[in-house]
Amino acid sequence: MEHFAYFRTPDGTPYAQRNGRPIARPLKSQGVAGSHRQELMLDMFHEGLGLFSGTAMKEALELIEALTISGTLRPVHIRVAPCGTTPGVTWLDLGRDDGRSVRIAPGGWEVRVPSADEVVWRRTQLTGELPEPATGHGLAGIDRLWSLCNFSDPESSALAIAWLLGCLDPGVPVPAPFLTGPQGAGKSTTARMLTRVIEGMSADLRRPPKDEDGLITAVAAGWITPLDNLSHLSADMSDLMCCIVTGAETIKRALFTDGDVHRSRYRKPLLITGIDVGVIRPDLGERLLHLKLERPGQRRSEADLWAEFAEVLPVILGGLLDLAVTVRAQDTEVPADLRMADFARLCAQFDQVHHLGALTAYRASLDDLTDDVIEGDVVAQTVLRYAATAGGGPVRQSATVWLDNLTRLYAGSAEDTPYRPLPKGWPTTGKVLSDRLKRLQPTLAARGVAVEWGRHPGQQDPGRSRYIEITATAHT
Template sequence: MSDARSDKRPAAAKVLCDIAEARYTFGVSDTGEPFALPLDGPRVVRMLRGDGRSLRAELAAAYREQTGAVAPQQALADALATLEGFAIAAAPRALALRVAEHAGALWLDLGDESGDVVRITAQGWSVHPEAPVLHRRTALTAPLPRPATRGDLAPLWELLNVAPEDRAVLLGFLVAALMPEIPHPVLLLTGEQGTGKSTASRMIAATVDPSTVPLRKPPRDLDSWTTAAAGSHVVAVDNLSALPEWLSDALCRASTGDGDVRRKLYSDGDLHVVSFRRVVLLNGIDLGAVRDDLADRLVTVELHRITEATRRRDADLAGRWEAVAPVVLAGLLDLAVRVLAALPTLDLERLPRMADFGRVLAAVDAVMGTDGTGRYRAQAGELANDAVTSDPVLSTLTATIRAPWTGAAVDLLDVLTAALGDVKPPREWPRNARTLGATLKRRAPSLRRLGWGVEQRPERTKRGQVWSLTPPAGEGDETGDEISGPAVSSPSRHPVRHREAPPMTCEDVESAQKGDEVTGKPSNLSVLTEREEKKEREAGSLVISSSRHPDPTDVPCASCGGTLSELRQWAGKSECVECERQAAS
């Protein structure tokens, strides 16, 4: 009898599915993640996978409440697999984390149990019970305060010791953080030890996206970074003492829109996509360690030193922040409204690399009468200067090339190596022309921000690809002589003007004599036969390693009056190849 009665009881997995279908509709995100949307109450989705605010825990609690029993783990797994099948059959929908944009309005999830959202447009902001877009939350999502009726940003500067000239830049960063569809700059807080960088990072992040873990420790690898960054809209990394290349690349991708393909948990072949654009905040890193691609996305804010008389306990600061946070949030929303109204009226002739942020910052300046844009451009120049001076190749290049230079990378390497003199090249010194060319490509943005012209030209010689370098206006001699490398035509000119040959030592004399004995020509010359020289000259690609000789004087051919090639001048010839051959015949 007991067996017959048990057969009539519905299976636990069916009960769980019935509970879920009575409470939720199901769908799938545009990245393939299944979710459940409540039919009643706050319209905040529950993810079917993962821990924290997933559907699994809610179904287990509902099963206990309805049946008085504990849901078997296998039944939970079977029910969720069935529900996932329902979800993936639906049309994909975008899920927003904290902020969303829809039909010209920004929507900010307050993150509390009410499910209320703030609608922001150029006409004003208001609190609504739901949005036309779907928000999701994670275990890292903490509630924002209810914005006050009247906003004020002044309390922010009472708690943050930000330099006055950097305040507009920080406000531009915070307003841009409310706009999910634009690339976001990476904020770097700078200042000496004792300036409260960690406390400031915590408050700045909490202004837009409070978190249960407000500050993250530096990630140890790409997987840990992806996991940490996927759970919050604003990611604050504390005390970052080193910046490996993989993390620099990851920060750049998170700034403009990151994506990663990972294997599903407990699956041998299934994959899922992790895609996000994040607002990143860093502190503790040395500016000289920043690579050019990250420097293009970086905005810095300097913190003043806190004296012992003005230093306060963390508990006091936390209490003060809790008291003023609603007013500060309302002040930020007021500013965002004015920025949205000003953006369509802006007509900027020049835009920085982060063009969308540049427009937001210009709008902040327009409505507040500040000069954050000028400060932002000045910061870019400071970062570029730090990048150049910390790189031995770039610092040697800027000190050596004083007028326009054109030539192959191998000849530029000769020039720069010769400029070191007796100093041994550092470990980072390029080993060959290919490495130097790659360095020029990678570091060109920093040089351009300092006013240099750096271009890889389309023509190519037997010595390699041709580069053009132009120092900033005012560099080099007043005559504006062009510095050209050994390059594409003969006669060629030496790349470094007014450079005197070093005095010869005993070793120099000895080596020169040995060279003469072997070649019959001055030492340190590339040896070409007359036939090879003619072929090179006719092809227009005669190449001389120009860093090996002082500046020659143009000498006419003794027979036809044409200009001798540089090689024949140094070889002591008085006639060109054709005249010499005709005389011999």
């Protein structure tokens, strides 16, 4: 206890922190990132005390763990964290053994070792080392990054900068960049570069996990989670990605217990690449950032490309930190019409500094994704088709009647219209249609069709009192 501080995190996990170092280690973990048990063994061995028996070490650690029950509560962070003593200040972990980190404040940034009150870092196998940022280069560092990327338009470049700025601020939920383009456009290479600006040269892309547990494990062990070559998004995986972007928690039974639980909270930056991921659900579409790439005119070898990137990474990181300080100092209003309002405000702050049209590009990105959602959903297409041909004013009908009318409109019941079989996934009951429309409500509203739910006053039959109102509010 003369050499270490012992504490628990808010979720109850005990940690040990060596005095004067901002890095905490779990007491008993046998992971490759190291545990306090291993620290004690090495210290005692180097001090000539030899090796203690497993039983003695186990009992000592159990006593230490018991002492933390009524001790200090302190959060631990991976890579990016808010300052525990000064509001508005954030920290970036460089992943170094000496604990040197970047303090990003409104007046500037500096590299130093934080105190235990300012931030405590947790390290995993995914925590790579970042070079010490270079100073005095400004936006030249960002320009060096774009010279290595293949973005097809300035709007995508501006949104990529805004996303990197959001990754440096743990208080801002950032949408997940969705890198698209033809084969050979360098989607995977660009995704690696964006990730390595924050996570270091050891970071790499990952194959999409097959289940929820696999994705949560990957998210919990790092800061940015880059998923490469997505070809399909199930409904469960889509919902989980929404939770990762905006924040959620999972609760599982703790190992070797009957009633205790393990609690995990997460809200982390997510990045995905793919040529075609299939149908994008509306709620995920509002949490994506569409970045477009094109095939490069001249190819380079992997060795030359990454050698140059590693050489200029200190300049890139320094330029990004300079930009972060300047952007955070801007005073702008929060755009009230966008779901990811914090990121939209960040784009507006960025525009005040460099006038690259990031907020306009963000709106255009959401508009593109809205088209993708509509193109993949036949119910949305049919509702828009109905709204385009219907007269003015709202129309109120029960869900069952709406299902019948939309089915006739899609299948073609007129004598001069050939019959079309209903596609897989078409709603089979009024309740299913109502639930589908609730998911599509923001998407349809973006195309000038308002969908609302209500009850007819004075109706005694509960089965006929509920209605769905569809109104064409603009040209569709």
